[in-house]
Amino acid sequence: MPMSASLTARARIRAELTQEIKDAARRQLVESGAAALSLRAIAREMGMASSALYRYFPSRDDLLTALIVDAYEAVADATARAEAGVRRRDVIGRWMVTVRAVREWALAHPHEYALIFGSPVPGYQAPRDTIDPAARIPLLLVSILRDALKLKRLSTLEKRPMPRPVRSDLEALGAQIAPDLSRQHIGRAVMAWSQLIGMISFELFGHLHNVIHDYAEHFDYQMRGVAEELGLGEATKARVSA
Amino acid sequence: MPMSASLTARARIRAELTQEIKDAARRQLVESGAAALSLRAIAREMGMASSALYRYFPSRDDLLTALIVDAYEAVADATARAEAGVRRRDVIGRWMVTVRAVREWALAHPHEYALIFGSPVPGYQAPRDTIDPAARIPLLLVSILRDALKLKRLSTLEKRPMPRPVRSDLEALGAQIAPDLSRQHIGRAVMAWSQLIGMISFELFGHLHNVIHDYAEHFDYQMRGVAEELGLGEATKARVSA
DNA sequence: TGTACATCAGTGAACGCGCGTTCACTGATGTAC
DNA sequence: TGTACATCAGTGAACGCGCGTTCACTGATGTAC
Numbered sequence: 001m002p003m004s005a006s007l008t009a010r011a012r013i014r015a016e017l018t019q020e021i022k023d024a025a026r027r028q029l030v031e032s033g034a035a036a037l038s039l040r041a042i043a044r045e046m047g048m049a050s051s052a053l054y055r056y057f058p059s060r061d062d063l064l065t066a067l068i069v070d071a072y073e074a075v076a077d078a079t080a081r082a083e084a085g086v087r088r089r090d091v092i093g094r095w096m097v098t099v100r101a102v103r104e105w106a107l108a109h110p111h112e113y114a115l116i117f118g119s120p121v122p123g124y125q126a127p128r129d130t131i132d133p134a135a136r137i138p139l140l141l142v143s144i145l146r147d148a149l150k151l152k153r154l155s156t157l158e159k160r161p162m163p164r165p166v167r168s169d170l171e172a173l174g175a176q177i178a179p180d181l182s183r184q185h186i187g188r189a190v191m192a193w194s195q196l197i198g199m200i201s202f203e204l205f206g207h208l209h210n211v212i213h214d215y216a217e218h219f220d221y222q223m224r225g226v227a228e229e230l231g232l233g234e235a236t237k238a239r240v241s242a
Numbered sequence: 243m244p245m246s247a248s249l250t251a252r253a254r255i256r257a258e259l260t261q262e263i264k265d266a267a268r269r270q271l272v273e274s275g276a277a278a279l280s281l282r283a284i285a286r287e288m289g290m291a292s293s294a295l296y297r298y299f300p301s302r303d304d305l306l307t308a309l310i311v312d313a314y315e316a317v318a319d320a321t322a323r324a325e326a327g328v329r330r331r332d333v334i335g336r337w338m339v340t341v342r343a344v345r346e347w348a349l350a351h352p353h354e355y356a357l358i359f360g361s362p363v364p365g366y367q368a369p370r371d372t373i374d375p376a377a378r379i380p381l382l383l384v385s386i387l388r389d390a391l392k393l394k395r396l397s398t399l400e401k402r403p404m405p406r407p408v409r410s411d412l413e414a415l416g417a418q419i420a421p422d423l424s425r426q427h428i429g430r431a432v433m434a435w436s437q438l439i440g441m442i443s444f445e446l447f448g449h450l451h452n453v454i455h456d457y458a459e460h461f462d463y464q465m466r467g468v469a470e471e472l473g474l475g476e477a478t479k480a481r482v483s484a
Numbered sequence: 485t486g487t488a489c490a491t492c493a494g495t496g497a498a499c500g501c502g503c504g505t506t507c508a509c510t511g512a513t514g515t516a517c
Numbered sequence: 518t519g520t521a522c523a524t525c526a527g528t529g530a531a532c533g534c535g536c537g538t539t540c541a542c543t544g545a546t547g548t549a550c
Contacts, residue, residue, distance in 0.1 A: 251546080251547085252546060252547070280535080280536065280537085281536085281537065281538090282535075282536060282537075283535095283536095292536095292537080292538090293538080293539080293540090296537095296538075296539090301537080301538085302536095302537065302538095
Protein backbone atom coordinates (compact mmCIF):
# COMPACT_ATOMS: atom_id res chain seq x y z
CA MET A 1 0.00 0.00 0.00
CA PRO A 2 1.45 3.35 -1.00
CA MET A 3 1.20 6.34 1.32
CA SER A 4 -1.60 8.60 0.17
CA ALA A 5 0.74 11.62 0.04
CA SER A 6 3.35 10.11 -2.21
CA LEU A 7 0.73 8.41 -4.29
CA THR A 8 -0.81 11.76 -4.88
CA ALA A 9 2.52 13.30 -5.86
CA ARG A 10 3.10 11.11 -8.88
CA ALA A 11 -0.50 10.13 -9.47
CA ARG A 12 -1.64 13.75 -9.52
CA ILE A 13 0.81 14.62 -12.24
CA ARG A 14 -0.34 11.58 -14.11
CA ALA A 15 -3.95 12.63 -13.87
CA GLU A 16 -3.07 16.13 -14.99
CA LEU A 17 -1.14 14.92 -17.98
CA THR A 18 -3.94 12.56 -18.91
CA GLN A 19 -6.24 15.55 -18.94
CA GLU A 20 -3.79 17.60 -20.98
CA ILE A 21 -3.57 14.86 -23.57
CA LYS A 22 -7.33 14.75 -23.86
CA ASP A 23 -7.50 18.51 -24.11
CA ALA A 24 -4.93 18.53 -26.89
CA ALA A 25 -6.87 15.76 -28.61
CA ARG A 26 -10.08 17.77 -28.35
CA ARG A 27 -8.32 20.75 -29.87
CA GLN A 28 -7.23 18.49 -32.69
CA LEU A 29 -10.77 17.25 -33.23
CA VAL A 30 -11.77 20.81 -34.04
CA GLU A 31 -9.26 21.03 -36.82
CA SER A 32 -9.41 17.67 -38.47
CA GLY A 33 -12.22 15.56 -37.06
CA ALA A 34 -12.20 12.25 -35.28
CA ALA A 35 -11.04 10.08 -38.16
CA ALA A 36 -7.83 12.07 -38.49
CA LEU A 37 -7.07 12.16 -34.76
CA SER A 38 -3.32 11.63 -34.56
CA LEU A 39 -1.25 10.63 -31.57
CA ARG A 40 1.86 12.09 -33.16
CA ALA A 41 0.19 15.45 -33.65
CA ILE A 42 -0.91 15.47 -30.02
CA ALA A 43 2.59 14.59 -28.87
CA ARG A 44 3.99 17.33 -31.06
CA GLU A 45 1.62 19.88 -29.58
CA MET A 46 2.57 18.79 -26.09
CA GLY A 47 6.27 18.79 -26.82
CA MET A 48 6.84 15.17 -25.95
CA ALA A 49 7.82 12.03 -27.79
CA SER A 50 4.88 10.30 -29.44
CA SER A 51 5.88 7.08 -27.73
CA ALA A 52 5.30 8.72 -24.35
CA LEU A 53 1.57 8.81 -24.96
CA TYR A 54 1.54 5.04 -24.71
CA ARG A 55 2.14 5.42 -20.98
CA TYR A 56 -1.32 7.04 -20.80
CA PHE A 57 -3.39 5.38 -23.46
CA PRO A 58 -2.61 1.92 -24.78
CA SER A 59 -3.72 2.88 -28.28
CA ARG A 60 -5.34 5.51 -30.42
CA ASP A 61 -8.73 3.83 -30.07
CA ASP A 62 -8.56 3.95 -26.30
CA LEU A 63 -7.97 7.67 -26.45
CA LEU A 64 -10.95 7.95 -28.77
CA THR A 65 -13.09 6.03 -26.32
CA ALA A 66 -12.05 8.35 -23.51
CA LEU A 67 -13.00 11.35 -25.62
CA ILE A 68 -16.38 9.86 -26.42
CA VAL A 69 -17.14 9.05 -22.79
CA ASP A 70 -16.00 12.54 -21.77
CA ALA A 71 -18.24 14.12 -24.39
CA TYR A 72 -21.29 12.19 -23.23
CA GLU A 73 -20.56 13.13 -19.63
CA ALA A 74 -19.91 16.76 -20.51
CA VAL A 75 -23.14 17.29 -22.39
CA ALA A 76 -25.09 15.41 -19.72
CA ASP A 77 -23.45 17.45 -16.93
CA ALA A 78 -24.15 20.77 -18.61
CA THR A 79 -27.71 19.74 -19.30
CA ALA A 80 -28.44 18.38 -15.85
CA ARG A 81 -27.00 21.51 -14.29
CA ALA A 82 -29.29 23.71 -16.36
CA GLU A 83 -32.32 21.57 -15.67
CA ALA A 84 -31.70 21.61 -11.94
CA GLY A 85 -32.08 25.38 -11.93
CA VAL A 86 -35.76 25.33 -12.85
CA ARG A 87 -38.44 24.92 -10.20
CA ARG A 88 -39.69 21.36 -10.12
CA ARG A 89 -43.33 22.08 -10.82
CA ASP A 90 -42.60 23.95 -14.04
CA VAL A 91 -42.33 20.89 -16.22
CA ILE A 92 -42.53 22.75 -19.52
CA GLY A 93 -39.81 25.11 -18.31
CA ARG A 94 -37.68 22.13 -17.38
CA TRP A 95 -38.22 20.56 -20.79
CA MET A 96 -37.30 23.74 -22.65
CA VAL A 97 -34.25 24.48 -20.51
CA THR A 98 -33.05 20.92 -20.96
CA VAL A 99 -33.34 20.81 -24.73
CA ARG A 100 -31.83 24.28 -25.05
CA ALA A 101 -28.89 23.20 -22.92
CA VAL A 102 -28.22 20.26 -25.21
CA ARG A 103 -28.32 22.53 -28.24
CA GLU A 104 -26.07 25.10 -26.64
CA TRP A 105 -23.50 22.53 -25.64
CA ALA A 106 -23.60 21.21 -29.20
CA LEU A 107 -23.02 24.68 -30.65
CA ALA A 108 -20.14 25.26 -28.25
CA HIS A 109 -18.57 21.86 -28.96
CA PRO A 110 -19.59 20.91 -32.49
CA HIS A 111 -16.83 18.39 -33.03
CA GLU A 112 -17.43 16.60 -29.78
CA TYR A 113 -21.11 16.58 -30.67
CA ALA A 114 -20.30 15.07 -34.05
CA LEU A 115 -18.16 12.50 -32.27
CA ILE A 116 -21.11 11.17 -30.32
CA PHE A 117 -24.11 11.99 -32.52
CA GLY A 118 -22.60 12.06 -36.00
CA SER A 119 -21.67 9.14 -38.18
CA PRO A 120 -19.64 6.53 -36.32
CA VAL A 121 -15.87 6.64 -36.79
CA PRO A 122 -15.13 3.90 -39.34
CA GLY A 123 -13.24 0.94 -37.98
CA TYR A 124 -13.93 2.02 -34.44
CA GLN A 125 -16.22 -0.09 -32.26
CA ALA A 126 -17.76 1.69 -29.27
CA PRO A 127 -17.14 -0.30 -26.08
CA ARG A 128 -19.62 -0.79 -23.26
CA ASP A 129 -18.22 2.11 -21.26
CA THR A 130 -20.18 4.49 -23.44
CA ILE A 131 -23.62 3.02 -22.76
CA ASP A 132 -24.33 4.54 -19.36
CA PRO A 133 -23.09 8.06 -20.11
CA ALA A 134 -25.05 7.98 -23.37
CA ALA A 135 -28.26 7.23 -21.51
CA ARG A 136 -28.10 10.16 -19.12
CA ILE A 137 -29.89 12.77 -21.23
CA PRO A 138 -32.70 10.48 -22.38
CA LEU A 139 -33.20 9.52 -18.74
CA LEU A 140 -33.29 13.16 -17.72
CA LEU A 141 -35.96 13.87 -20.33
CA VAL A 142 -37.99 10.92 -19.12
CA SER A 143 -37.69 12.07 -15.52
CA ILE A 144 -39.41 15.30 -16.52
CA LEU A 145 -42.29 13.32 -17.97
CA ARG A 146 -42.52 11.21 -14.84
CA ASP A 147 -42.60 14.26 -12.61
CA ALA A 148 -45.25 15.78 -14.84
CA LEU A 149 -47.32 12.66 -14.38
CA LYS A 150 -46.96 12.80 -10.60
CA LEU A 151 -47.89 16.48 -10.67
CA LYS A 152 -50.87 15.68 -12.87
CA ARG A 153 -49.50 17.86 -15.61
CA LEU A 154 -49.22 15.20 -18.23
CA SER A 155 -52.04 14.76 -20.71
CA THR A 156 -53.14 11.35 -21.81
CA LEU A 157 -52.13 10.66 -25.40
CA GLU A 158 -54.40 9.48 -28.13
CA LYS A 159 -54.21 5.72 -28.54
CA ARG A 160 -53.12 5.09 -32.09
CA PRO A 161 -52.99 1.45 -33.20
CA MET A 162 -49.69 0.02 -31.99
CA PRO A 163 -48.42 -3.13 -33.73
CA ARG A 164 -47.40 -5.91 -31.41
CA PRO A 165 -43.61 -5.71 -31.98
CA VAL A 166 -43.65 -1.97 -31.34
CA ARG A 167 -45.66 -2.50 -28.22
CA SER A 168 -43.31 -5.15 -26.96
CA ASP A 169 -40.23 -2.97 -27.49
CA LEU A 170 -41.84 0.05 -25.87
CA GLU A 171 -43.20 -1.93 -22.93
CA ALA A 172 -39.82 -3.47 -22.25
CA LEU A 173 -38.24 -0.05 -22.38
CA GLY A 174 -40.95 1.42 -20.17
CA ALA A 175 -40.58 -1.33 -17.59
CA GLN A 176 -36.90 -0.53 -17.41
CA ILE A 177 -36.90 3.24 -17.23
CA ALA A 178 -40.42 4.48 -16.48
CA PRO A 179 -42.96 1.89 -15.38
CA ASP A 180 -45.45 4.64 -14.56
CA LEU A 181 -45.69 6.03 -18.09
CA SER A 182 -48.06 4.72 -20.75
CA ARG A 183 -46.65 3.00 -23.82
CA GLN A 184 -47.88 5.96 -25.84
CA HIS A 185 -45.74 8.24 -23.74
CA ILE A 186 -42.73 5.99 -24.02
CA GLY A 187 -43.11 5.90 -27.79
CA ARG A 188 -43.48 9.64 -27.93
CA ALA A 189 -40.42 10.05 -25.73
CA VAL A 190 -38.27 7.99 -28.09
CA MET A 191 -39.50 10.18 -30.91
CA ALA A 192 -38.86 13.35 -28.92
CA TRP A 193 -35.29 12.30 -28.19
CA SER A 194 -34.74 11.66 -31.86
CA GLN A 195 -36.38 14.99 -32.73
CA LEU A 196 -34.08 16.84 -30.38
CA ILE A 197 -30.91 15.32 -31.80
CA GLY A 198 -32.30 15.42 -35.33
CA MET A 199 -32.96 19.16 -35.17
CA ILE A 200 -29.56 19.94 -33.69
CA SER A 201 -27.82 17.76 -36.27
CA PHE A 202 -29.70 19.39 -39.13
CA GLU A 203 -28.58 22.78 -37.88
CA LEU A 204 -25.00 21.79 -37.19
CA PHE A 205 -24.45 19.71 -40.29
CA GLY A 206 -25.84 22.43 -42.53
CA HIS A 207 -29.04 20.81 -43.77
CA LEU A 208 -31.08 23.90 -43.01
CA HIS A 209 -28.55 26.29 -44.48
CA ASN A 210 -30.33 29.16 -46.25
CA VAL A 211 -33.65 27.72 -45.11
CA ILE A 212 -33.69 28.68 -41.45
CA HIS A 213 -31.82 31.79 -40.39
CA ASP A 214 -32.82 32.27 -36.78
CA TYR A 215 -31.93 28.80 -35.59
CA ALA A 216 -32.43 29.51 -31.90
CA GLU A 217 -35.99 30.74 -32.31
CA HIS A 218 -36.85 27.99 -34.73
CA PHE A 219 -35.48 25.37 -32.34
CA ASP A 220 -37.50 26.83 -29.49
CA TYR A 221 -40.63 26.87 -31.58
CA GLN A 222 -40.26 23.28 -32.67
CA MET A 223 -39.32 22.02 -29.22
CA ARG A 224 -42.35 23.70 -27.71
CA GLY A 225 -44.37 21.73 -30.21
CA VAL A 226 -42.65 18.54 -29.17
CA ALA A 227 -43.40 19.29 -25.52
CA GLU A 228 -47.05 19.74 -26.38
CA GLU A 229 -47.18 16.47 -28.24
CA LEU A 230 -45.56 14.75 -25.31
CA GLY A 231 -48.55 15.85 -23.27
CA LEU A 232 -46.62 18.46 -21.32
CA GLY A 233 -49.50 20.91 -21.67
CA GLU A 234 -49.83 24.01 -19.50
CA ALA A 235 -53.23 23.12 -18.20
CA THR A 236 -54.13 20.23 -20.43
CA LYS A 237 -55.26 22.35 -23.32
CA ALA A 238 -57.32 20.34 -25.76
CA ARG A 239 -55.95 20.08 -29.26
CA VAL A 240 -58.30 20.58 -32.19
CA SER A 241 -58.03 19.79 -35.82
CA ALA A 242 -60.31 20.93 -38.62
CA MET B 243 -16.55 19.78 -84.09
CA PRO B 244 -15.89 16.04 -83.66
CA MET B 245 -17.96 13.46 -85.49
CA SER B 246 -20.55 12.03 -83.15
CA ALA B 247 -19.43 8.47 -83.84
CA SER B 248 -15.76 8.93 -83.02
CA LEU B 249 -16.63 11.17 -80.13
CA THR B 250 -18.67 8.37 -78.71
CA ALA B 251 -15.87 5.85 -79.16
CA ARG B 252 -13.40 7.50 -76.81
CA ALA B 253 -15.95 9.43 -74.79
CA ARG B 254 -17.93 6.31 -74.00
CA ILE B 255 -14.90 4.57 -72.59
CA ARG B 256 -14.18 7.67 -70.61
CA ALA B 257 -17.69 7.72 -69.18
CA GLU B 258 -17.45 4.04 -68.34
CA LEU B 259 -14.16 4.42 -66.57
CA THR B 260 -15.46 7.42 -64.66
CA GLN B 261 -18.28 5.21 -63.44
CA GLU B 262 -15.89 2.43 -62.53
CA ILE B 263 -13.80 4.79 -60.47
CA LYS B 264 -16.84 5.95 -58.58
CA ASP B 265 -17.96 2.38 -58.05
CA ALA B 266 -14.57 1.45 -56.66
CA ALA B 267 -14.70 4.53 -54.45
CA ARG B 268 -18.12 3.53 -53.16
CA ARG B 269 -16.81 0.07 -52.37
CA GLN B 270 -14.01 1.73 -50.45
CA LEU B 271 -16.43 3.88 -48.50
CA VAL B 272 -17.95 0.72 -47.10
CA GLU B 273 -14.66 -0.39 -45.70
CA SER B 274 -13.10 2.75 -44.36
CA GLY B 275 -15.50 5.66 -44.57
CA ALA B 276 -15.32 8.95 -46.37
CA ALA B 277 -12.45 10.48 -44.43
CA ALA B 278 -10.15 7.64 -45.40
CA LEU B 279 -11.15 7.59 -49.06
CA SER B 280 -7.88 7.04 -50.91
CA LEU B 281 -7.12 7.60 -54.57
CA ARG B 282 -4.20 5.22 -54.40
CA ALA B 283 -6.38 2.45 -53.01
CA ILE B 284 -8.90 3.00 -55.79
CA ALA B 285 -6.16 2.92 -58.41
CA ARG B 286 -4.80 -0.25 -56.86
CA GLU B 287 -8.20 -1.92 -56.99
CA MET B 288 -8.59 -0.91 -60.62
CA GLY B 289 -5.12 -2.03 -61.57
CA MET B 290 -3.95 1.33 -62.83
CA ALA B 291 -1.42 3.93 -61.80
CA SER B 292 -2.72 6.32 -59.15
CA SER B 293 -1.69 9.23 -61.34
CA ALA B 294 -4.11 8.06 -64.04
CA LEU B 295 -7.06 8.99 -61.85
CA TYR B 296 -6.14 12.62 -62.30
CA ARG B 297 -7.33 12.35 -65.90
CA TYR B 298 -10.81 11.79 -64.45
CA PHE B 299 -10.97 13.80 -61.26
CA PRO B 300 -8.73 16.80 -60.66
CA SER B 301 -8.43 15.95 -56.96
CA ARG B 302 -9.66 13.77 -54.16
CA ASP B 303 -12.21 16.35 -53.11
CA ASP B 304 -13.74 16.45 -56.56
CA LEU B 305 -14.23 12.72 -56.44
CA LEU B 306 -15.85 13.13 -53.03
CA THR B 307 -18.20 15.76 -54.42
CA ALA B 308 -19.18 13.44 -57.26
CA LEU B 309 -19.95 10.69 -54.74
CA ILE B 310 -22.06 13.04 -52.65
CA VAL B 311 -24.05 14.28 -55.62
CA ASP B 312 -24.53 10.68 -56.80
CA ALA B 313 -25.75 9.65 -53.37
CA TYR B 314 -28.31 12.44 -53.20
CA GLU B 315 -29.52 11.57 -56.68
CA ALA B 316 -29.64 7.87 -55.93
CA VAL B 317 -31.73 8.16 -52.80
CA ALA B 318 -34.01 10.70 -54.47
CA ASP B 319 -34.41 8.48 -57.55
CA ALA B 320 -35.25 5.41 -55.51
CA THR B 321 -37.68 7.36 -53.39
CA ALA B 322 -39.41 9.12 -56.27
CA ARG B 323 -39.77 5.81 -58.10
CA ALA B 324 -41.45 4.23 -55.09
CA GLU B 325 -43.72 7.20 -54.52
CA ALA B 326 -44.82 7.24 -58.14
CA GLY B 327 -46.25 3.75 -57.72
CA VAL B 328 -48.98 4.80 -55.31
CA ARG B 329 -52.28 6.15 -56.57
CA ARG B 330 -52.35 9.91 -56.33
CA ARG B 331 -55.37 10.22 -54.07
CA ASP B 332 -53.88 8.00 -51.37
CA VAL B 333 -51.82 10.71 -49.72
CA ILE B 334 -51.10 8.75 -46.56
CA GLY B 335 -49.99 5.80 -48.65
CA ARG B 336 -47.71 8.09 -50.63
CA TRP B 337 -46.24 9.50 -47.43
CA MET B 338 -45.55 6.08 -45.95
CA VAL B 339 -44.10 4.64 -49.14
CA THR B 340 -41.85 7.66 -49.51
CA VAL B 341 -40.42 7.59 -46.01
CA ARG B 342 -40.00 3.82 -46.15
CA ALA B 343 -38.11 4.16 -49.41
CA VAL B 344 -35.70 6.61 -47.84
CA ARG B 345 -35.11 4.27 -44.94
CA GLU B 346 -34.65 1.26 -47.18
CA TRP B 347 -32.14 3.05 -49.37
CA ALA B 348 -30.29 4.09 -46.22
CA LEU B 349 -30.16 0.51 -44.94
CA ALA B 350 -28.93 -0.71 -48.31
CA HIS B 351 -26.29 2.03 -48.59
CA PRO B 352 -25.36 2.98 -45.05
CA HIS B 353 -22.03 4.54 -45.95
CA GLU B 354 -23.42 6.66 -48.72
CA TYR B 355 -26.17 7.68 -46.32
CA ALA B 356 -23.57 8.67 -43.74
CA LEU B 357 -21.77 10.61 -46.44
CA ILE B 358 -24.76 12.88 -46.99
CA PHE B 359 -26.59 12.81 -43.67
CA GLY B 360 -23.83 12.08 -41.17
CA SER B 361 -21.24 14.45 -39.82
CA PRO B 362 -19.56 16.47 -42.56
CA VAL B 363 -16.18 15.26 -43.77
CA PRO B 364 -13.66 17.50 -42.00
CA GLY B 365 -11.79 19.89 -44.24
CA TYR B 366 -14.22 19.28 -47.06
CA GLN B 367 -16.50 22.10 -48.15
CA ALA B 368 -19.63 21.05 -50.04
CA PRO B 369 -19.92 22.99 -53.31
CA ARG B 370 -23.14 24.38 -54.78
CA ASP B 371 -23.64 21.34 -57.00
CA THR B 372 -25.03 19.48 -54.02
CA ILE B 373 -27.83 21.91 -53.22
CA ASP B 374 -30.37 20.91 -55.86
CA PRO B 375 -30.01 17.13 -55.49
CA ALA B 376 -30.23 17.53 -51.71
CA ALA B 377 -33.57 19.32 -52.03
CA ARG B 378 -35.30 16.64 -54.04
CA ILE B 379 -36.67 14.52 -51.20
CA PRO B 380 -37.92 17.43 -49.09
CA LEU B 381 -39.65 18.75 -52.21
CA LEU B 382 -41.22 15.38 -52.84
CA LEU B 383 -42.56 15.28 -49.29
CA VAL B 384 -43.96 18.77 -49.68
CA SER B 385 -45.62 17.84 -52.97
CA ILE B 386 -47.58 15.18 -51.10
CA LEU B 387 -48.83 17.79 -48.68
CA ARG B 388 -49.80 20.10 -51.53
CA ASP B 389 -51.70 17.35 -53.29
CA ALA B 390 -53.42 16.51 -50.02
CA LEU B 391 -54.49 20.13 -49.74
CA LYS B 392 -55.87 20.15 -53.28
CA LEU B 393 -57.69 16.91 -52.58
CA LYS B 394 -59.07 18.37 -49.35
CA ARG B 395 -57.32 15.71 -47.36
CA LEU B 396 -55.16 17.99 -45.31
CA SER B 397 -56.37 19.05 -41.87
CA THR B 398 -55.84 22.55 -40.63
CA LEU B 399 -53.22 22.67 -37.91
CA GLU B 400 -53.60 24.28 -34.54
CA LYS B 401 -52.16 27.79 -34.53
CA ARG B 402 -49.51 27.84 -31.86
CA PRO B 403 -47.88 31.20 -31.17
CA MET B 404 -45.15 31.68 -33.78
CA PRO B 405 -42.40 34.19 -32.97
CA ARG B 406 -41.75 36.73 -35.70
CA PRO B 407 -38.32 35.38 -36.84
CA VAL B 408 -39.71 31.87 -37.13
CA ARG B 409 -42.65 33.17 -39.10
CA SER B 410 -40.42 35.12 -41.41
CA ASP B 411 -38.21 32.11 -42.14
CA LEU B 412 -41.16 29.80 -42.68
CA GLU B 413 -43.01 32.28 -44.87
CA ALA B 414 -39.99 32.83 -47.07
CA LEU B 415 -39.59 29.08 -47.39
CA GLY B 416 -43.29 28.63 -48.09
CA ALA B 417 -43.30 31.31 -50.75
CA GLN B 418 -40.48 29.50 -52.47
CA ILE B 419 -41.63 25.91 -52.38
CA ALA B 420 -45.33 25.80 -51.44
CA PRO B 421 -47.23 29.07 -51.48
CA ASP B 422 -50.49 27.24 -50.95
CA LEU B 423 -49.56 25.72 -47.58
CA SER B 424 -50.05 27.49 -44.26
CA ARG B 425 -47.01 28.50 -42.23
CA GLN B 426 -48.04 25.91 -39.68
CA HIS B 427 -47.79 23.25 -42.33
CA ILE B 428 -44.44 24.52 -43.55
CA GLY B 429 -43.09 24.45 -40.01
CA ARG B 430 -44.42 20.97 -39.48
CA ALA B 431 -42.90 19.84 -42.76
CA VAL B 432 -39.45 21.03 -41.73
CA MET B 433 -39.89 19.10 -38.50
CA ALA B 434 -41.13 16.02 -40.34
CA TRP B 435 -38.10 16.04 -42.63
CA SER B 436 -35.85 16.24 -39.62
CA GLN B 437 -37.84 13.49 -37.90
CA LEU B 438 -37.44 11.21 -40.88
CA ILE B 439 -33.67 11.65 -41.11
CA GLY B 440 -33.34 11.71 -37.31
CA MET B 441 -35.06 8.35 -36.92
CA ILE B 442 -33.03 6.72 -39.67
CA SER B 443 -29.79 8.12 -38.27
CA PHE B 444 -30.65 6.91 -34.78
CA GLU B 445 -31.20 3.43 -36.15
CA LEU B 446 -28.17 3.38 -38.40
CA PHE B 447 -25.74 4.99 -36.00
CA GLY B 448 -26.73 2.65 -33.19
CA HIS B 449 -28.44 5.05 -30.81
CA LEU B 450 -31.41 2.74 -30.38
CA HIS B 451 -29.30 -0.38 -30.01
CA ASN B 452 -30.89 -2.72 -27.45
CA VAL B 453 -33.79 -0.31 -27.12
CA ILE B 454 -35.69 -0.96 -30.32
CA HIS B 455 -35.48 -4.41 -31.87
CA ASP B 456 -38.03 -4.33 -34.64
CA TYR B 457 -36.80 -1.19 -36.33
CA ALA B 458 -39.04 -1.48 -39.38
CA GLU B 459 -42.24 -1.65 -37.36
CA HIS B 460 -41.13 1.06 -35.02
CA PHE B 461 -40.24 3.34 -37.93
CA ASP B 462 -43.63 2.73 -39.50
CA TYR B 463 -45.41 3.44 -36.26
CA GLN B 464 -43.58 6.69 -35.69
CA MET B 465 -43.91 7.85 -39.28
CA ARG B 466 -47.63 7.23 -39.20
CA GLY B 467 -47.71 9.53 -36.21
CA VAL B 468 -45.76 12.14 -38.11
CA ALA B 469 -48.21 11.90 -41.01
CA GLU B 470 -51.06 12.46 -38.62
CA GLU B 471 -49.43 15.50 -37.11
CA LEU B 472 -48.84 16.88 -40.57
CA GLY B 473 -52.57 16.81 -41.02
CA LEU B 474 -52.56 13.89 -43.42
CA GLY B 475 -55.59 12.36 -41.70
CA GLU B 476 -57.70 9.67 -43.28
CA ALA B 477 -60.90 11.59 -43.00
CA THR B 478 -59.84 14.46 -40.78
CA LYS B 479 -60.16 12.54 -37.56
CA ALA B 480 -60.25 14.90 -34.61
CA ARG B 481 -57.49 14.47 -32.07
CA VAL B 482 -58.35 14.50 -28.40
CA SER B 483 -56.30 14.88 -25.29
CA ALA B 484 -57.36 14.22 -21.73
C1' DT C 485 -9.02 7.74 -98.66
C1' DG C 486 -4.37 8.99 -96.80
C1' DT C 487 -1.34 11.53 -94.22
C1' DA C 488 0.56 15.04 -90.75
C1' DC C 489 -0.50 16.72 -86.59
C1' DA C 490 -2.84 17.50 -82.14
C1' DT C 491 -5.05 15.71 -78.33
C1' DC C 492 -5.73 12.49 -74.89
C1' DA C 493 -5.03 8.32 -71.59
C1' DG C 494 -2.10 6.05 -68.95
C1' DT C 495 2.75 5.09 -66.89
C1' DG C 496 6.20 4.97 -63.36
C1' DA C 497 9.33 7.40 -60.68
C1' DA C 498 9.73 10.84 -57.47
C1' DC C 499 8.70 14.56 -53.78
C1' DG C 500 7.63 15.36 -49.29
C1' DC C 501 4.84 14.28 -46.06
C1' DG C 502 2.19 11.73 -42.44
C1' DC C 503 0.93 7.81 -39.42
C1' DG C 504 0.69 3.95 -35.18
C1' DT C 505 3.40 1.19 -32.66
C1' DT C 506 7.64 -1.16 -30.68
C1' DC C 507 11.87 -1.33 -28.27
C1' DA C 508 16.01 -0.84 -25.53
C1' DC C 509 17.43 2.86 -22.85
C1' DT C 510 18.05 6.48 -18.97
C1' DG C 511 16.90 8.89 -15.03
C1' DA C 512 13.61 10.09 -11.66
C1' DT C 513 10.15 8.80 -8.11
C1' DG C 514 8.28 5.73 -4.67
C1' DT C 515 8.59 1.52 -1.43
C1' DA C 516 10.16 -1.72 2.08
C1' DC C 517 13.13 -2.66 5.51
C1' DT D 518 16.18 8.37 8.78
C1' DG D 519 18.97 5.87 5.24
C1' DT D 520 19.68 2.70 1.85
C1' DA D 521 18.81 -0.97 -1.85
C1' DC D 522 15.63 -2.03 -5.00
C1' DA D 523 11.50 -1.81 -7.97
C1' DT D 524 8.48 0.79 -10.54
C1' DC D 525 7.35 4.27 -13.59
C1' DA D 526 7.73 8.25 -17.15
C1' DG D 527 9.74 9.76 -20.95
C1' DT D 528 13.29 9.45 -24.95
C1' DG D 529 14.74 8.81 -29.65
C1' DA D 530 15.52 5.77 -33.26
C1' DA D 531 13.50 2.58 -36.05
C1' DC D 532 9.98 -0.45 -38.69
C1' DG D 533 6.87 -0.62 -42.20
C1' DC D 534 3.41 1.42 -43.97
C1' DG D 535 0.26 4.87 -46.22
C1' DC D 536 -1.02 9.16 -48.64
C1' DG D 537 -2.00 13.21 -52.59
C1' DT D 538 0.03 15.25 -56.22
C1' DT D 539 3.46 16.45 -59.99
C1' DC D 540 6.05 15.57 -64.00
C1' DA D 541 8.26 14.08 -68.23
C1' DC D 542 7.28 10.34 -71.01
C1' DT D 543 5.09 6.96 -74.51
C1' DG D 544 1.72 5.25 -77.41
C1' DA D 545 -2.87 5.29 -78.95
C1' DT D 546 -6.99 7.71 -80.71
C1' DG D 547 -9.18 11.45 -83.22
C1' DT D 548 -9.08 15.62 -86.50
C1' DA D 549 -8.30 18.52 -90.55
C1' DC D 550 -6.97 18.86 -94.94
